[in-house]
Amino acid sequence: MSDTAAVRPARRLAGARFAVAIACGAVAGLGQAPFGLIPLAIAAFAVALGLLHRAGTVRRAAWVGFAIGTGYFATTLHWIVEPFLVDVQRHGWMAPFGLFFSATGFALFWTAAFAAARALARGGWRLSAAWVVAMTLAEVARAKVLTGFPWAMPGYVWSDSGALPLAGWIGPFGVTLMTLVLAAIVHAAVNRAPSPAVAAGAGAVALAAAWTAPVGLSRLVAPVPPQPAADAPLIRLVQPNAPQDEKWDRERAPVFFRRQLDFTAQPGNPELVIWPETAIPYLAEAGHPAFERIAEAAGDRPVILGAQRTDGRRYFNSAFVLGPSGRITARYDKHHLVPFGEYVPLGSLGSWIGLPSFAADDGFGFSPGPGPQVLDLGGGLGDVLPLICYEAIFPRDVAGAPRRADWMLQLTNDAWFGTFAGPQQHLAQARFRAAEQGLPMLRVANTGISAVIDATGAVSDQIPLGEAGYRDVRLPQPLPPTPYARSGDWPLIALLLLAAGGLALVRRRA
Known part of the structure; x- marks a missing residue:
């Protein structure tokens, strides 16, 4: 042979x-x-x-x-x-x-x-x-x-x-x-x-x-998972269900914006209304007429929403807290960005050899925020740790918060992930973050799955994938810090x- x-x-x-x-x-x-x-x-x-x-x-x-x-x-x-x-x-x-x-x-x-x-x-x-x-x-x-x-x-x-x-x-x-x-x-x-x-x-x-x-x-x-107190804050989760191929369309974008306004204005008495990531088809800026319309629909109750903003030539993927008359009372800029999706790693190298720059500072992609941030919402709403989309998959982004929050909030647009495994895997990881820290999480997603996750990681309520709607939910109570939350x-x-x-x-x- x-x-x-x-x-x-x-x-x-x-x-x-x-x-x-x-x-x-x-x-x-x-x-x-x-x-x-x-x-x-x-x-x-x-x-x-x-x-x-x-x-x-x-x-x-x-x-x-x-x-x-x-x-x-x-x-x-x-x-x-x-x-x-x-x-x-x-x-x-x-x-x-x-x-x-x-x-x-x-x-x-x-x-x-x-x-x-x-x-x-x-x-x-x-x-x-x-x-x-x-x-x-x-x-x-x-x-x-x-x-x-x-x-x-x-x-x-x-x-x-x-x-x-x-x-x-x-x-x-x-x-x-x-x-x-x-x-x-x-x-x-x-x-x-x-x-x-x-x-x-x-x-x-x-x-x-x-x-x-x-x-x-x-x-x-x-x-034992704590039950929401009878006087726990009532919060409205808004899910517009805007398909990604229609989300920024000039004719369809106003439809989704009005849909969220309608859901916000529905009867009820929530203490807070939450919209998902990049919920409005406008660049956010103080005094924008869209903010005034949102505040009017909410009856001047606070609203948290995701939107893009600019600072000079830099763009940010942000979460805003709106108060009466649409006034911006707090802001968080997403700090853990998606490589090649939200920014180009080492994008400034091209300028060193005479090629176009792809750096965020030159207006290409998003710039990162300074890091995890806990927002004091005041009253019974307490302190919240905002996470925008992809940030919820990182245990260290939660553990890296400057102080322990009372609850976590994930704003996301899972329309990017399709209608099958992606959004469900994303939810699964959010449940892990809640169980790891002993903190409840409210999850508000453009196309779903918006969910209420208690401090043990169990889902107590949700808006299914691919549906438009809203839910009025009680904010679950936190647990004491878990062993993992203490040790990392x-x-x-x-x-x-x-x-x-x-x-x-x-x-x-x-």
């Missing part, structure tokens, strides 16, 4: 394993909203660990991690094509490239994790432990590197389960660590069985335990680094 003929079967086998790894990652992604198939996700991560055990070298382990990560992120981030489809004729051709580069780019973090795990341990339980540690650290890195993008962390599979309150104890990275540990236990139960039949039974039992144990533990430690992520990160160092030391001695 020639050398070429001998190589072909090996290549086919490698290709088959790569395809299996991609499929494994895709199945793991089905644990995320809107599917919520938690047992399937845990089983898929257990298979992923098994593939790592079969990868005999660091290089092969890296390829396995890349394939699994690509399948996972292609599934969980498939909604990322939606912004390109708003104007299909101009941007539709970019959609497949956007998904491909997003999936493979984020898969590089898992590539590094699988390679590091194989480098830290040769096999057995140490390799499984190294994988758990390396994967969790990879997710920490994904949340921070290049401003971060911690969307669809493995731990978020528990967002719509009874285990969600555990986030208040160990945070999102701790819940991710727990998820991977459970997958490693399932893998061990199957791998140590003496026969295929026993392996199937042991795997089923281990998987059932892995699915139910976190919920049982959560019931033991979860706080660094204790867990330190323990993970110590564990990685210990594994490296053991490997070196071996």
